[in-house]
Amino acid sequence: MKKIIMAVLLLLGVACAGGGYYIFYYKPQQDAELAKLMAEQEKVEPIAMVEEEEEQAPPKPPVTDYYVSPDKLGVRESPDYDAFVESVVYRGDKLHVLEKKDGWGRISPYYVYEDGGQEVAEWVPMEALLEVAPTITKDERTETVSSYIEKSDDFKQHFEMFVKKTDQLLKDKTCVPEDFEETSGWMRSITFKPRNVYFVYCGGIKQANKIYLDVETGEIFYR
Template identity: 50%
Template sequence: MKKVLMILILLLGIGGAGAGYYLFFMKSPEKPADATTIEKPEVKKTATAETEPQKPVNTKFFVNEHKLPVRNERSDDAYPVRYLYKGNQVIVLEQKEGWGRISRYFVYEEGGPEVAEWVSMQGLSETRPVISKAEKEEILTAYINKSDDLKLYQEKFIQVTGKLIDEKICTPEDFDELKGWVRSVKYKNRNVYFIYCGGLKVADKIYLDVNSGEIFYQ
């Protein structure tokens, strides 16, 4: 009788252990009936319009005419205060109505209007102009076309004028001042001509002996 009772107790213990295993490990807990699922709000990605970077405004230009007037007003009727020459580089600070401002504003006298130096944009180029040999000769001839005895010594005058400008000893403005080479009366027994470069003082006087090609100062 005791053996039967012990076997019965053992069977009940095994059955209880199996039921516990099923409840704790095999069966997943059910969600409460009133539980609600919280969904995360969808984040919408807004497309930002990509703006193209602005192209920088070009301010560096080159003179593309043989002789470009610089004026204090934006008008072809305004008197030229000076000239720029082909190949000269300029910085345009402002563009307005087809004109480029190449200087700051300034006042000539107290209480007067502000003025600045202007050039026509039609005479400028964004790239440095290429000057051919024939065109350079034409430009130099225009600088010295009022030289004394031009027909006799034109070739020598052109050669030396180009040399002085290329070496930055003289500028085209210097030749515009006298319109060319002037025969010297100081050297009566020689074919000597002179030009002023950098000013009108005696020290600015440059002589040329057209026969020997010698360039000298007084």
């Protein structure tokens, strides 16, 4: 009986010793190694994710569409302020830039007007362009449009109708600002008396290009 009790006590002692080894030595060591491994993974994974995101992000396409900022901007035949002005663009006009060179933007193909002649194109200064269309208030628009037609016959008398109908013809692209500037605005017609009619040429100086305006009714018509 004593032998059996001794054997049981011996087994209990061995079990307690094993449990103590596991609790006080082996398990803390495992926990420490696990904590170290998790800490290393937390440091490595975010870097890998950032690198992966950077590799997947496509490059931004270059900006090629711009808007005119000043009220009026000369388009020149070479990238130089001393170059000949071929045409004029206006505030808010959208331009597609084909090439950028020394602070200038080319907005047309190259042309050669004679055999062996120099290549020319249409250029505008990039400093006069915006990436976003400018906000134009009603008063600013009225001022701009009126500047095109301020030499019209009886301008002050029919100011509101002239501005309204000029703006309409510009917006629907029937006319361009140069049309009004070339004719000094609206001219009084004597063909339709007693009606109060004025006219302007848009796109040419033929009868087919002649646009009439009855300032009393606001009617725009052709002959």
